[in-house]
Amino acid sequence: MREEGVLKPASATIRDVARHAAVSVASVSRALNGHSNVHPDTRARVLASAKSLGYVPHAGARSLSLARSHAIGVVLPDLHGEFFSEIVRGMDREAGAHGYHLLLSNMHADAELAAQAMRSMRGRVDGLIVMAPQIDATGLDEALPAGIPTMLINSPDSTGRGAMRVDNRAGIDAIVRHLLASGRRALVHVAGPAGNIDARERREGFLAAMARHAPGQPSRVIEGNFREEAGERAVATLLDEGEAVDGIVAANDMMALGALQALREAGLDVPDAVAVTGFDDVPLARYMGLTTVRVHLADMGARAVARLIDALEHPSDRPGGDTEWLTPTLVVRTTTTERTDP
Amino acid sequence: MREEGVLKPASATIRDVARHAAVSVASVSRALNGHSNVHPDTRARVLASAKSLGYVPHAGARSLSLARSHAIGVVLPDLHGEFFSEIVRGMDREAGAHGYHLLLSNMHADAELAAQAMRSMRGRVDGLIVMAPQIDATGLDEALPAGIPTMLINSPDSTGRGAMRVDNRAGIDAIVRHLLASGRRALVHVAGPAGNIDARERREGFLAAMARHAPGQPSRVIEGNFREEAGERAVATLLDEGEAVDGIVAANDMMALGALQALREAGLDVPDAVAVTGFDDVPLARYMGLTTVRVHLADMGARAVARLIDALEHPSDRPGGDTEWLTPTLVVRTTTTERTDP
DNA sequence: CCGTCGTCTGTAACCGGTTACATAGACGCG
């Protein structure tokens, strides 16, 4: 039983406005949406009524009848700090500029949960941006809902979808060349988690770069998981084994920072004794003087949104199913070269 | 392995399922939503049809008829890096755990745009989380849509809304006491932007703490804007004037880091010559050894979501219009005390 | 054998917008 002491501030509907302005709902709709075939007097009356009733259109109803929600679903893995914020911020900026909203849904490595998350977005988003580096190609294909425009970021290829990819091999190649050029020879790669596509490409890129630019040199890989502690553990392992190392190529910045800290705590000078490099160029890297390659995460997110919106608003164009590669740029800082005063 | 016979691009609706299973839409709806009054045979037939058609319920339509969207609108100012990601992550975690989505909308300092953003969420979210530290109380009251449950974060009070607030005065008080206890006397506060409620409270907190704990000491305030450069500029100003200073109390971490860098470039030792403190404890602060107060941003976001969802699902309870204060905790690092090996 | 009850199902009216189509006037013209 509804016992409302005061009058309930239930939002006005378009029919309330129509009644108040003594016109039909069609005229209200036309007036509010700026259609041309509305008499100026009618439009004025409608606008006045809408304002006086505090009418705000019901976006849900609107998108149901238009089959257009002006929202973009974003499905990301459980990302850490800066990585997450940079990407989302780039997306948000671009989406906002085009009048779109972002509907977020995190997903935990599991492909089944990812599929679940994507399904639950049917009917509330116009398109999807999916980042699933840890899911294999067939798993991804099964999880992706059909019939909704989708952009993939750093995920396995899926036929017919647009994609944004970081050129991991080129990035690692630049790192390796830089280290070799500065005289380092005994390089070790601290890899990312198995099953992650970026981690895999960086590992392969490392081995390929070594084979190409320093044939004959041994190239070692230590397993990691993209987390800071993995970098520390990798250094501990190397020290335990007493192996000669003068360069550590981490698969991402956080592991590089872990390694950096462990090296310094062990009394080894960076970069004199050992050089350290990362990957991604999170903001933290600049503060810590970490040499790395810059990915421009925000731009990648923004670009993904821009392409998706373009595909949404010009469906006539080709399906946009191509992959755009972003080439990361080398950023040399003090973990590989002496500080030179600016 | 499934054969792709006829490729049906348009998604199936509940009526398609009903036709396929030779039942009414009502039965399909009941079967899929687990109502009890459905014959087991019917339910099985419906589920089979739904699966074979690849049916996924249309969330938009569903929320229209249920007047429930299971989405929470999030309106944030244009936040920087870690601050943004920490809060959003906390919210996302909590929302996901309760089966809610987050609908993001950035807003640029302008109150009018904020109002716009909130209005555009009518009908697609069940509740709103708003963080508007830069809008004054009356502006906020006008912008907030009526009739939708709202939680405020670090915003001016608005009657009848729940709120989460950081106890800025307590945080600054702890900082000031810590500095005074370590023998510093000539403290300077680098303030945040005018109009920002957190900035204002921290400034007032600084003056109050100085008056209380070090009466007679001069207490100076330099204007800033929460950005790194403002910290650098503040130091430049102090050096120009040749004023004696042994402690800089920045209104947030980024300005503290800017000041830290400027001091070191000027050849002044931190903490020996000058101590530096921040506010927020962004992850970066730990790496830079910055003494600060920790706000637990993620927890604040999560708590805001939890309270909002609670209010949504138990509307019978009291309107939840009270303010929850989070007391930040002092984190002492090397910018105020000598490094002692851990 | 009939009335009652409980279980299962279908019809149709919502939710709050948009818009195709029909229609009513106003106007111009032969």
Next chain:
DNA sequence: CGCGTCTATGTAACCGGTTACAGACGACGG
């Protein structure tokens, strides 16, 4: 004066779900 055109408006059918209500049917008790 009759007819075609054009403009402004209203009616009602959507969009894709949920659910109140009513009806069909079988079981059960009297």
